[in-house]
Amino acid sequence: MIDVLAAMAIVSSVIFSLLFYQMEQLQVVHSALYRTIAINQIDNLTDMIQRNNQSKKQRDILSVWNNDNSSMLPQAVGEILDDSSHKCLITLQWFYLKIQAEQIYFRC
C-alpha cells in the first residue's frame, strides 16, 4: 500500500512540475511575442521620424504611434527623447507580468 502511494506521489510530482514548466514556457513565449511587436513598433517610429523632421509633425507621429502601441501591447506607453546632438532615444514600455521595455538610440 505504502509502495503504491509513494510511486503515485512521485509520478504526480513529475507530471505537475511538467505542467508548471509548460505554463512558464507559455509566459516566456508570450513575452517574446510582445518584445517582437515592440521592436517592430520601434522600427516603425524610426522610419517615420527619419521621413519627417519637423517637431510639429513628430508630435503627430508620436500620438499615432502610441495609439498603435496601446492596441497591440498591454498598457503600452512610448516616448522619444531628443538630445540636441541629433541623437534620439526611443523608449517603449509595456506591462506583461512585470514592466518591460525596449530602448534604442538613433540619429534623428
Next chain:
Amino acid sequence: MLEIILAVVLASMVVVNLFDVFNIVSRVAVHEHVLLDMQNKTQLINRFLRKKIHTAGDSACLNQLPEKKENKIQAFSAHDAFQEFGINAKAGSDVLLLRECVKVQKKTQYLPLFFYIAKKSGAFDLFYQMSNHPRLLFIQGMSRFKVSLHSGLSDVVIRYQLQSIQPVLPIKKYIVQQGVIYASSKITIAD
C-alpha cells in the same frame, strides 16, 4: 485484500487526474507553438515588407528611366485589383503594388510585385506575385490586409491581422494578432 482494493482505487483516481493534467500540458504546448509561429510570422512580414518598401522604385537594372511614369508604390482595393490585373484577392482587403528591379529566371527586370491575401484551401493567406507569374505563398494565416498611402507620416501604412491556422483548445477560438508597418521608400530616382 482490503489493502489491495484501496491501493487500486487510489491508484486509479490518481491516474485519471494525471491524465487530465497531461491533457492540459499538451494543450498548453499547442498554444505555445501557435504563439511562436505568430512571432516568426510577425518578424518575417515586417522585415520583408519594410525592405521591399525601402527599395521600391529601384530601377537600376534599366539603362534609362521607365518609359511610362508609373508610381513605385500603389494600393488597390480587391475589386479594383481584379478589374485591372485579374488578381483575386479577399473582398474588403487591399492589394499592395511595388515596382522595382527583381531577379526572375536569372534576369533582372523592373517588374510590379503584388502582395495580397487570398483563399487557399479554406483559410486566407498572404501571397506574393511578380507581374503575371504564378503567385507564391508568403504567410500562412492572415485574415486582414489593409494598405493606405500617405504623404504625411509615411509612404505606406499596412495594417494586418495574423490568424492561427487552427483553433486553439480548450477555448476553440482562433488566436489573432494585429500588426502595423509604417515604411517609406528610400529610392527617389524612379519618380
